[in-house]
Amino acid sequence: MMTPFQTGIIAEASSDALFITFNVNRSEINTLKNALAAAPALIEELQAQFPAAELHAAIGLSDLIWDKLDTTRPQLLATFPHITGKDIEFTPTDVDLVLHIRSSRHDSTYQLASVLFKAFGNSVTLVDEVSCFKYLDNRDLTGFVDGTENPAGEQRKAVALVGDEDPRFEHGSYFNLMRFIHDLEKWEKEDIKTQEDIFGRTKHTNQEYPSAEKSVHAHTKRTSLKDENGNSMEILRHSMPFASLTEKGLMFASYSKTPVIFNLMLESMVKGDENGNTDHLMKYTRATTGQAFFIPSNQWLMSLSN
Numbered sequence: 001m002m003t004p005f006q007t008g009i010i011a012e013a014s015s016d017a018l019f020i021t022f023n024v025n026r027s028e029i030n031t032l033k034n035a036l037a038a039a040p041a042l043i044e045e046l047q048a049q050f051p052a053a054e055l056h057a058a059i060g061l062s063d064l065i066w067d068k069l070d071t072t073r074p075q076l077l078a079t080f081p082h083i084t085g086k087d088i089e090f091t092p093t094d095v096d097l098v099l100h101i102r103s104s105r106h107d108s109t110y111q112l113a114s115v116l117f118k119a120f121g122n123s124v125t126l127v128d129e130v131s132c133f134k135y136l137d138n139r140d141l142t143g144f145v146d147g148t149e150n151p152a153g154e155q156r157k158a159v160a161l162v163g164d165e166d167p168r169f170e171h172g173s174y175f176n177l178m179r180f181i182h183d184l185e186k187w188e189k190e191d192i193k194t195q196e197d198i199f200g201r202t203k204h205t206n207q208e209y210p211s212a213e214k215s216v217h218a219h220t221k222r223t224s225l226k227d228e229n230g231n232s233m234e235i236l237r238h239s240m241p242f243a244s245l246t247e248k249g250l251m252f253a254s255y256s257k258t259p260v261i262f263n264l265m266l267e268s269m270v271k272g273d274e275n276g277n278t279d280h281l282m283k284y285t286r287a288t289t290g291q292a293f294f295i296p297s298n299q300w301l302m303s304l305s306n
């Protein structure tokens, strides 16, 4: 039976992924509506064709196109924040539509992308298409395991899905996507201890540093946030590496029931703590995109048919 949420949000880490962004041809909005309405069934068909491929997708829309499709907005849908610190800057890169497809077989990822692209027809223009792969035991190309502290089990839904606080958009999710290009030459000149201090975790054994030993500049220090009651503020990350021989990086991807947590994490990285201590991982990588989307429920998508 079809889940109320798009399964690409919650499914476990995959070994293959495609991140595709599009702009929408406003004069073809009805074609887009029909394609979005048909998408949940098309995705199910492909899942049935590749039953062992753990094929999952999430389709999302930015604030730039939302009002062309619905008269009501998800309460917190907004553009990606522009955040400037003394040594890091993140800027929004406008785009309308995103497709996040993942699986354990690149052929199934490719086929689902092709089927959906065909259904969108001339209602979209392709902006960017990035193919990602599982590197070793889920490592980023810096050599560190990525995704360890993600929520597990039922907690994934609690963290990632909108609940009855916004009933019309229940089972949706706020999605953030950033393309990072790494300076691996610079990174690989650092000794292992320096690299480990930057993450606040050990490299080979992937152990978290004791809290007292974490640098204020460590990536995991800057991104582990607590709310006013001392509870961890969490997001669900599905970041994956991409690489050619000349360009290597990470597609950072995260889902959350609210975009506020992600925005606070970005601020903590870029503007730093109360003394302005920023995230030193950012000395070795550069964000070339920053995008915010809402991933609506399957029911919302299907309701778009004319």
Ligand code: HEM
Pocket: 140, 142, 144, 145, 146, 147, 148, 149, 150, 178, 180, 199, 201, 219, 220, 223, 224, 235, 250, 252, 262, 265, 266, 285
């Ligand atoms: C943790 C890599 C960007 C949020 C981690 C970890 C690695 C990593 C290796 C430690 C293991 C784990 O996943 O728990 C990277 C790389 C990035 C990047 C290579 C970019 C090039 C970001 C961004 C955010 C973020 C932009 C959010 C705004 C987090 C969070 C954790 C984490 C919440 C878990 C912290 C904890 O509770 O220990 N990241 N990350 N990361 N990262 Fe990133």
